[in-house]
Each structure stands twice: as C-alpha cells, then as structure tokens.
Amino acid sequence: MKTLVTYSTLTGNTKKVAEAVFEAVSGEKEIMDxxxxxxxxxxxxxxxGYWVDKGDANEEAKKFMETLKNKKVGTFGTLGAYPDSEHAQKCVEKISEAxxxxxxxxxxxxxxxxxxxPKIIETMRKMGSNGPHAPTPEREARWAEAAKHPNEADFSAAKDVFGKLD
Structure with a gap:
C-alpha cells in the first residue's frame, strides 16, 4: 500500500505531527506539504494534516481535501483548544463528514x-473583553497549555492511531 502523508502548517505544529505519523505508517510512503x-x-x-481555523480545517487543507474523491483518507489536526473538548470533536466530525x-x-x-x-493571541488580547475570544483567565490558561504542544505524548498518540493501519 502506498501512502501519502501530507500537511498544512502555520506554526510548524502540524508538520511535527505529520512527521510522527509518517514514522508510524508502514509500507511505501511519502510526506509532503x-x-x-x-x-x-x-x-x-x-x-x-490540518490546523483548526474557525471550527474547521484551515482553508488550504480544506481545499485540498475537497479534491479527494473515493479515497482511503485519514486526518490529523492541531488546535489551540483541548483535544477532548466539544469544539475539537465537532471539528473532527465536520471534516470527516465533508x-x-x-x-x-x-x-x-x-x-x-x-x-x-502568538500574533493571533496578541490580536485576541487587543480585543479586550469585546470579542468572542476575550482573554479570560481560563483562556489564558488554555493558551499557556497549548504552547507546550504538540509534545512527545501527542506524537506517541498519533503514532498509535496511524501505526495500526494496514
């Protein structure tokens, strides 16, 4: 089986996960932006691989996924929210359904x-309490936690998921 691992990245996060996925996949394979x-x-x-933007895959990844028809496809993404959050799960579902x-x-x-x-965080901070992403103490804590990811545990989890593919 020949596998293409591809990714779109803004900060380098998704590329790092793509590299872990690539390591885990067996058989003939290639990795590309x-x-x-x-x-x-x-x-x-x-x-x-995609990064979440406004509750969906980023535009570049979304356009690429729209070109895929009748294929076996796997997805992996990164986002600032917690991966077990309702927001994250809705993103995954939306992408899979498409x-x-x-x-x-x-x-x-x-x-x-x-x-x-960091530019996005700064923009949200400048909005103050007026925007939907106002810098609350809870958000600041999530942003600080997000800055520690993806990490080795995330890479290991991605390898577990994609290493099981035949």
Whole structure:
C-alpha cells in the first residue's frame, strides 16, 4: 500500500505531527506539504494534516481535501483548544463528514493541542473583553497549555492511531 502523508502548517505544529505519523505508517510512503502536491492518483491512502481555523480545517487543507474523491483518507489536526473538548470533536466530525460526502472512506482520525500563533493571541488580547475570544483567565490558561504542544505524548498518540493501519 502506498501512502501519502501530507500537511498544512502555520506554526510548524502540524508538520511535527505529520512527521510522527509518517514514522508510524508502514509500507511505501511519502510526506509532503500540501502546497507541493500535484497529483494523488498514485496513492492508495492519503493522510491529511490540518490546523483548526474557525471550527474547521484551515482553508488550504480544506481545499485540498475537497479534491479527494473515493479515497482511503485519514486526518490529523492541531488546535489551540483541548483535544477532548466539544469544539475539537465537532471539528473532527465536520471534516470527516465533508470527506465522506465525496465518497471517501475515513480510516483514522487524530487531533491534539498545538501552540497558537502568538500574533493571533496578541490580536485576541487587543480585543479586550469585546470579542468572542476575550482573554479570560481560563483562556489564558488554555493558551499557556497549548504552547507546550504538540509534545512527545501527542506524537506517541498519533503514532498509535496511524501505526495500526494496514
């Protein structure tokens, strides 16, 4: 089985997870930034890495996933929220449903926390208490925790999920 591991990254988080996924996958495989992909026909399985933006895959990853039809697809993502949060689970479900709508079979899913771009945090802080992402003590704590991820435990968990694929 020939596998393509691909990713879109803003801060480098998703690339790091992609590298862990790549290590775990057996058989013939390649790893590429989504920006470099010209063709997907020669692959039996495509594993797509994304970062969460506004409750969905980032635009670049989303556009790439829209091109996938009738493929075996796995997804892995990073986000600033906690991976066991309702927000994270809704993101994973939304992405899987979009892939399935194009006739794809989703073979694996993984999401973990990742450091948030400092520019985004600064923008949210400048909004003060007026925005939907106001810097509350709870949010500040989550942002601080996100800055520690992805970490070795996240990489190990991703390897566990994708290492089980045939």
């Amino acid at each position: 989504i920006k470099s992909i010209k063709e997907t026909d020669g692959y039996d399985r495509i594993l797509v 892939l399935k709508a194009n006739g794809n079979t989703v073979v694996a899913e993984f999401i973990c926390q990742g450091a948030i771009d």
